[in-house]
Amino acid sequence: MKILISGGAGYIGSHTLKQFLETNHEICVLDNLSKGSKIALDDLQKIKKFKFFEQDLSDFMGVKEIFKQEKFDAVVHFAASIEVPESMQNPLKYYMNNTVNTTNLIQTCIENNTNNFIFSSTAATYGEPQNSVVNENSSLAPINPYGMSKLMSEKVLKDANMAHPEFKYCILRYFNVAGACNTYPIGQRYPKATLLIKVAAECAAGKRDKLFIFGDDYNTKDGTCIRDYIHVDDISSAHLAGLEYLQNNQSDIFNVGYGHGFSVKEVIETMKKVSGVDFKVELAPRRAGDPSVLISDASKIRSKTSWKPKYDDLELICKSAYEWEKQC
Ligand SMILES: NC(=O)c1ccc[n+]([C@@H]2O[C@H](COP(=O)([O-])OP(=O)(O)OC[C@H]3O[C@@H](n4cnc5c(N)ncnc54)[C@H](O)[C@@H]3O)[C@@H](O)[C@H]2O)c1
Numbered sequence: 001m002k003i004l005i006s007g008g009a010g011y012i013g014s015h016t017l018k019q020f021l022e023t024n025h026e027i028c029v030l031d032n033l034s035k036g037s038k039i040a041l042d043d044l045q046k047i048k049k050f051k052f053f054e055q056d057l058s059d060f061m062g063v064k065e066i067f068k069q070e071k072f073d074a075v076v077h078f079a080a081s082i083e084v085p086e087s088m089q090n091p092l093k094y095y096m097n098n099t100v101n102t103t104n105l106i107q108t109c110i111e112n113n114t115n116n117f118i119f120s121s122t123a124a125t126y127g128e129p130q131n132s133v134v135n136e137n138s139s140l141a142p143i144n145p146y147g148m149s150k151l152m153s154e155k156v157l158k159d160a161n162m163a164h165p166e167f168k169y170c171i172l173r174y175f176n177v178a179g180a181c182n183t184y185p186i187g188q189r190y191p192k193a194t195l196l197i198k199v200a201a202e203c204a205a206g207k208r209d210k211l212f213i214f215g216d217d218y219n220t221k222d223g224t225c226i227r228d229y230i231h232v233d234d235i236s237s238a239h240l241a242g243l244e245y246l247q248n249n250q251s252d253i254f255n256v257g258y259g260h261g262f263s264v265k266e267v268i269e270t271m272k273k274v275s276g277v278d279f280k281v282e283l284a285p286r287r288a289g290d291p292s293v294l295i296s297d298a299s300k301i302r303s304k305t306s307w308k309p310k311y312d313d314l315e316l317i318c319k320s321a322y323e324w325e326k327q328c
Contacts, residue, residue: 001116002026002071003243006057006105007078009036011188012120012174014044015181016076016236021047023240028070030063031079032056040186047184057101060108067112074116074246075109076239077102083194084124084146091145098149103156106167115166116246117157118239121173123228123257123294125151132226132293136173136253136300143289154253161251168251170242175228175257175296177235179317180324187324188232196267197229201321204275211279213264215286218293224264226293228257231311231320241307254305257296258312267314274319 003020007013008029013036020027021044028051029041041052051070055062057079080098081087087094102119109117124147126134142148157169178197180187188198202208216223238256245252262270272278301307311317 001073001243002028003074003076004028004030004070004072005076005078006030007036007080009033009038009041010078011190012177012232012235013078014040014186015232016078016239017044017050018047018181018184018186019233019236019240020076021050028053028072030055030057030066035190037189040189043185057105058096060104063105064108064111067108067114071112072114074118074243075105075114076118076243077105078120080120080150082146084144085194087144087146087149094145094149095152098146099152099156102153106156106160110160110164110167115168116243117167117169118242118246119153119157119169119171121150121154121171122147123173123175123255123296125154125173126294128289128291129294132291133259133295133297134255135297136255157251168246170246170251171253172238172242172256173253174235175230175255175294177232178229179231179233179311179320181233182311182320185327187321187328189328196227196264197271197318197321200268200271200279200318201325203279204271204277204322205325207325209280211268211281212284213268213281214284214290216283217286220263220292222263222265225290226261226263226295228259228261228295229267229314229317230257230309231317234309234311237309238301238307241301241305245305252304254301255296255298256301257298258309259296259298261293261295262314267318270314271318271322274315275322
């Protein structure tokens with residue numbers, strides 16, 4: 001197949017690009033490099049050559065031109081704005097980049113007979129769930145514009161599929177993505193990260209002076225929030241499984257997580273253990289909108305697709321994040 005990976009220069013996109021380059025598919029990448037890394041793309045060209053379009057998705061005519069030229073069979077769509085606090089301050093940026101640009105991309109796919117669409121969605125679509133373990137049928141109630149912009153794109157995909165049944169989608173709702181590739185020098189590059197394992201790795205590598213725990217009075221075993229952390233290479237392989245699923249099945253939605261979680265304190269202890277660095281940790285007030293526990297029910301993706309996660313090991317995830325942080 002000829003596949004376009006949008007956002008392929010970003011964190012998850014570059015890991016997924018690597019895995020797709022190791023298949024027989026022909027790959028192209030589209031990215032505006034606003035957050036992505038050209039260095040990562042140049043490195044990945046060594047695995048197998050691929051076309052790179054430095055292109056902003058908001059330039060609809062430019063995107064349409066590329067589709068006319070290339071005739072893609074599938075799109076794996078990562079490109080998005082992804083920072084929750086920023087989405088509260090600047091919601092229109094999120095609705096424009098995540099929902100409007102995705103809608104245009106979907107329309108362009110339909111116009112050009114590109115009938116397989118893999119979409120990066122998020123556990124943020126569940127908002128603050130009533131149960132700590134959520135499955136794909138749990139209620140969807142995002143509590144920030146980022147989550148809502150993704151949920152709206154899910155709806156656009158579903159409606160487009162109703163009207164054009166030949167156009168199929170696979171929506172992947174990721175939980176807490178972390179770590180870095182174990183075999184290639186790619187990882188999460190952008191500064192001002194807010195994700196716990198990235199921040200802990202930065203502290204261990206001496207790039208930050210301390211880590212804040214936002215609340216230790218939650219109703220959990222040690223009072224800190226629990227999340228389902230998943231290695232980025234396992235998230236990436238879910239896209240290959242998703243594409244394979246679309247070849248034989250109808251459109252579908254899958255949670256992508258391991259189905260169990262760790263507390264903030266457990267992550268910090270693990271990072272300190274694997275790095276051997278006793279970095280400074282301070283307690284801060286709770287942040288608005290942080291559910292105490294958020295874990296995926298990941299049984300659907302395991303039972304319906306060929307996805308087999310390989311890195312369900314918090315020590316390995318933290319170690320890979322720390323090793324990457326020291327070199328990047
Ligand atoms: N990182 C996570 O924990 C997480 C969790 C759930 C879902 N997701 C989703 O996964 C996807 C990838 O996230 P990531 O962490 O790799 O983010 P990232 O910022 O590293 O990657 C996004 C990429 O898209 C590009 N991009 C953004 N807007 C663009 C535009 N208008 N035109 C062209 N390129 C554009 C950026 O330059 C960047 O390379 C996103 O859709 C995000 O919502 C991420």
